[in-house]
Amino acid sequence: DTGVSQNPRHKITKRGQNVTFRCDPISEHNRLYWYRQTLGQGPEFLTYFQNEAQLEKSRLLSDRFSAERPKGSFSTLEIQRTEQGDSAMYLCASSLGTDRKHNSPLHFGNGTRLTVT
Amino acid sequence: GDSVTQMEGPVTLSEEAFLTINCTYTATGYPSLFWYVQYPGEGLQLLLKATKADDKGSNKGFEATYRKETTSFHLEKGSVQVSDSAVYFCALGGNQFYFGTGTSLTVIP
Numbered sequence: 001d002t003g004v005s006q007n008p009r010h011k012i013t014k015r016g017q018n019v020t021f022r023c024d025p026i027s028e029h030n031r032l033y034w035y036r037q038t039l040g041q042g043p044e045f046l047t048y049f050q051n052e053a054q055l056e057k058s059r060l061l062s063d064r065f066s067a068e069r070p071k072g073s074f075s076t077l078e079i080q081r082t083e084q085g086d087s088a089m090y091l092c093a094s095s096l097g098t099d100r101k102h103n104s105p106l107h108f109g110n111g112t113r114l115t116v117t
Numbered sequence: 118g119d120s121v122t123q124m125e126g127p128v129t130l131s132e133e134a135f136l137t138i139n140c141t142y143t144a145t146g147y148p149s150l151f152w153y154v155q156y157p158g159e160g161l162q163l164l165l166k167a168t169k170a171d172d173k174g175s176n177k178g179f180e181a182t183y184r185k186e187t188t189s190f191h192l193e194k195g196s197v198q199v200s201d202s203a204v205y206f207c208a209l210g211g212n213q214f215y216f217g218t219g220t221s222l223t224v225i226p
Contacts, residue, residue: 004160033214042123042206042216043161056212091161093214103149103168103210110160 002026004109006092012115013082020078021112025094032075033106034067035091043091049075050097082116089113119144123207123217130197130224138192138220140181140207149210150174150183150190155219156203164192164205197224 005024013019025032031050035043046065047057051072064082069075079086090113093106124139142150152164152174165174170185179194190207202224207217 035216040218042121042208042218043214045213045215048212058213093161103166105151105163105166106161106214107163108153108161 004092004094004107006090006109006112008112009110010113010115012117015084015116016081018078018080019082019114020076021090021092021114023075023077023092023094023109025074025092026096026107029094029096029107030072031095031097031104032069033093033095034075034077035093037089037091037111038087046077079114082114084116087114087116119148119209119211119213119215121207121209121215121217124220125218127221127223130222132199132224132226133196134224136192136194136197136201136222138205138207138222140190140192140217142188142190142207142209142215144188144209144211147185150181151208151210151214152179152181152190152192153206153208153216154203155206161206197222199224199226 007022033048034046037043049069064080067077089111091111093108095104120143149168151166153161154164165176167174167183173182181192204219204221206219209215
């Protein structure tokens with residue numbers, strides 16, 4: 001168990017540029033989640049995958065955001081035409097989901113900190 | 118909709134003091150409840166969990182009991198240490214895992 005890995009750790013970009021983050025979950029975990037966290041707040045749900053299928057997406061998520069999980073392994077989160085309000089910590093988490101009630105705890109990576117200037 | 122309301126901080130305690138961080142929830146059905154901890158410069162780590170009413174989760178001296186009648190999951194520790202200084206998040210399980218806003222705890226020697 002090498003843990004959830006996220007790259008890069010930090011990303012500084014100019015407004016209007018596109019950015020892509022990568023998440024490598026714990027290898028046997030079938031569920032993968034993306035969250036966003038701003039200073040002084042808890043993680044805010046963005047989207048989640050079960051294997052390669054994206055099953056849920058936050059209604060608050062702008063269409064500039066897209067996530068993929070090809071082959072049900074690693075995932076990427078892309079933000080197009082970044083805005084200053086996108087500056088945040090982007091967290092990835094995975095779990096071994098075996099039940100429909102989602103009782104399995106999430107295992108988080110250390111996050112990617114995005115700064116949009 | 119589902120949500121979690123968590124006691125606001127920051128909280129500052131002396132070493133060996135008793136800790137309570139309040140957490141209440143609103144949920145349809147009976148989801149699992151979790152406490153996560155985030156130490157300075159690190160990612161969120163699972164501290165403890167409870168999957169059904171009256172379950173008590175415990176770890177590292179911390180405890181929390183799933184109270185359906187009061188829709189609460191308060192975190193307690195009898196004697197805090199300096200190393201417990203961190204931000205604590207209450208979370209509601211489900212498709213989305215709803216998190217509270219976090220409570221910052223500082224323990225002073």
